[in-house]
Amino acid sequence: MVLEMLMKKERRLIIALDVMEAERALSVAESTSGLCDALKVNYPLVLSAGLGIVDRLADYGDVLCDFKVADIPPINELIVRSAFDHSASGVIVHGFPGADSLEACIAAAEGDVFVVALMSHPGADMFFLPIAEEMAAMAVEKGATGIVAGATRPKSIARLREVVGSLAILSPGVGPQGGDPREALKHGADYIIVGRRITGAPDPARAAEGVLEDIRGM
Numbered sequence: 001m002v003l004e005m006l007m008k009k010e011r012r013l014i015i016a017l018d019v020m021e022a023e024r025a026l027s028v029a030e031s032t033s034g035l036c037d038a039l040k041v042n043y044p045l046v047l048s049a050g051l052g053i054v055d056r057l058a059d060y061g062d063v064l065c066d067f068k069v070a071d072i073p074p075i076n077e078l079i080v081r082s083a084f085d086h087s088a089s090g091v092i093v094h095g096f097p098g099a100d101s102l103e104a105c106i107a108a109a110e111g112d113v114f115v116v117a118l119m120s121h122p123g124a125d126m127f128f129l130p131i132a133e134e135m136a137a138m139a140v141e142k143g144a145t146g147i148v149a150g151a152t153r154p155k156s157i158a159r160l161r162e163v164v165g166s167l168a169i170l171s172p173g174v175g176p177q178g179g180d181p182r183e184a185l186k187h188g189a190d191y192i193i194v195g196r197r198i199t200g201a202p203d204p205a206r207a208a209e210g211v212l213e214d215i216r217g218m
Ligand code: 3DU
Pocket: 016, 018, 042, 066, 116, 118, 119, 120, 121, 148, 149, 150, 172, 173, 174, 175, 176, 177, 193, 194, 195, 196, 197
């Protein structure tokens, strides 16, 4: 059974809050609420501000915990459970540790589970590119909500779309990493994930509006 996606799909934008201070994350969340479909947190914020930041951010919208979970099944279960215990709406996990590790994530989840199929950075060519379709197929087979596929490789997104059918595709890697958000969406992504282009801007709401302007009509 495929998990039913909880996240709304109105703006097609997920904001990655890769900042170190809780107050900065909360201020970006507040100023951009209504401009994105979800907020994403990663280790930098959670390691500096604590997992309680997820509960606080959840006041502004759905929060995805991008913990790229990649351990043995019982540890994955504890990590995923912690995220949902702190009001996460979804988690991002790795598929390469194997089917049993992914199954543990899905069993422990009380919301969306997205499997990283293909990372966006240049080094992903070495190990990720050859296994991307396999990761995507496993996400489908095990009942994940969707996959993550880098916007820097739009043609790969199109191939992965064929593998995952109607599952959601989240696409990071636009802006400083070089991906084009329109291309990612045109090739089959459902959402783009944007971090520094928004969090590093003097006016994050304005920057988010700029991203929405770029993808308007998609
Ligand atoms: O490059 P940005 O600042 O827009 O941030 C991208 C975010 O997406 C960041 O949190 C990173 O950890 C995440 N991400 C990737 O960039 C690439 C992936 O393959 C998976 C997640």
